[in-house]
Amino acid sequence: MSVADTLLSQLKAAEVRLALAGIETARLDAEILMAHVLGCPRMALYGKLTAAVPQQAVSEFDALLSRRLTCEPVAYITGEQEFWSLPFKVTPDTLIPRPDTETLVETVLRQMDGLPVRRVLDLGTGSGCILLSLLHELRDALGTAVDISAGALSVAKENAVSLDLQERVEFFQGSWFAPLDKQAQFDVIVSNPPYIPSKDMAGLMADVRLYEPGSALDGGEDGLGPYRLIADQAPAFLAPGGLLAVEVGIHQAGDVMALFDAAGLVGTGKVKDLGGVERVLYGKKS
Numbered sequence: 001m002s003v004a005d006t007l008l009s010q011l012k013a014a015e016v017r018l019a020l021a022g023i024e025t026a027r028l029d030a031e032i033l034m035a036h037v038l039g040c041p042r043m044a045l046y047g048k049l050t051a052a053v054p055q056q057a058v059s060e061f062d063a064l065l066s067r068r069l070t071c072e073p074v075a076y077i078t079g080e081q082e083f084w085s086l087p088f089k090v091t092p093d094t095l096i097p098r099p100d101t102e103t104l105v106e107t108v109l110r111q112m113d114g115l116p117v118r119r120v121l122d123l124g125t126g127s128g129c130i131l132l133s134l135l136h137e138l139r140d141a142l143g144t145a146v147d148i149s150a151g152a153l154s155v156a157k158e159n160a161v162s163l164d165l166q167e168r169v170e171f172f173q174g175s176w177f178a179p180l181d182k183q184a185q186f187d188v189i190v191s192n193p194p195y196i197p198s199k200d201m202a203g204l205m206a207d208v209r210l211y212e213p214g215s216a217l218d219g220g221e222d223g224l225g226p227y228r229l230i231a232d233q234a235p236a237f238l239a240p241g242g243l244l245a246v247e248v249g250i251h252q253a254g255d256v257m258a259l260f261d262a263a264g265l266v267g268t269g270k271v272k273d274l275g276g277v278e279r280v281l282y283g284k285k286s
């Protein structure tokens with residue numbers, strides 16, 4: 001066996017190729033793609049660094065690397081992204097769940113700690129990561145997922161099945177509150193709506209701009225359109241004492257808080273993500 005055939009040499013060569021293409025997470029990406037090809041956890045690679053990589057696996061790895069070199073996100077290549085320590089299927093129809101969004105899940109659990117949560121509504125569910133993570137934690141709750149994208153909803157349904165939560169979720173295709181029964185009442189409404197101002201879309205990094213669905217990102221002229229609608233209509237769908245919690249983009253917390261105040265929500269607050277950005281806003285119906 002030549003040195004070039006070892007797992008370590010394959011990873012090093014891939015890292016160099018990705019780094020030269022400007023990919024900042026070159027080594028990590030190479031390891032995730034190799035682990036995907038070999039069908040093992042990434043950490044298991046460290047026990048096999050001097051082992052030979054079968055030719056078939058080298059060819060498959062090369063094909064995946066070529067996709068990554070065009071900036072296709074690793075999660076779309078492997079078809080999976082971990083969120084809240086749970087595995088979520090993702091496709092180009094869904095936004096890739098972000099670690100920052102875990103702040104939203106954490107905020108809901110903290111705000112509702114010790115309170116009964118029977119019904120949770122997730123507006124713009126995408127892969128279902130927020131709602132399904134909440135249902136995983138809140139064992140007595142039922143969930144309602146809404147998305148305008150049929151493709152995203154079908155992925156969210158698959159994720160509900162793989163997490164064995166399908167009996168506790170209903171799915172609606174449509175725009176925000178429109179597909180819901182007008183009498184419906186929820187203890188919690190969550191949303192991570194599209195919030196990038198349209199004029200900023202062209203400046204997004206290539207991974208996002210070229211591959212993630214524009215309808216999951218573009219929040220209209222000032223990026224606040226979905227928040228206006230959600231803050232305005234949420235009180236009618238919240239049970240007394242019910243919680244509205246949303247993720248916001250950088251520098252949007254002040255404007256969205258004004259919308260929460262105008263909607264009459266009380267006990268409002270902001271929560272920073274791990275990067276120190278005001279990422280989540282919440283408020284309750286009195």
Ligand SMILES: C[S@@+](CC[C@H](N)C(=O)[O-])C[C@H]1O[C@@H](n2cnc3c(N)ncnc32)[C@H](O)[C@@H]1O
Nearest residue numbers: 097124125126147148149175176192193194216
């Ligand atoms: C930022 S993504 C969030 C996806 C997922 N909740 C997450 O946090 O990863 C926004 C989602 O809102 C959906 N969406 C966009 N416009 C919508 C609308 N008018 N009504 C309902 N959903 C919408 C998109 O299809 C997308 O799935």
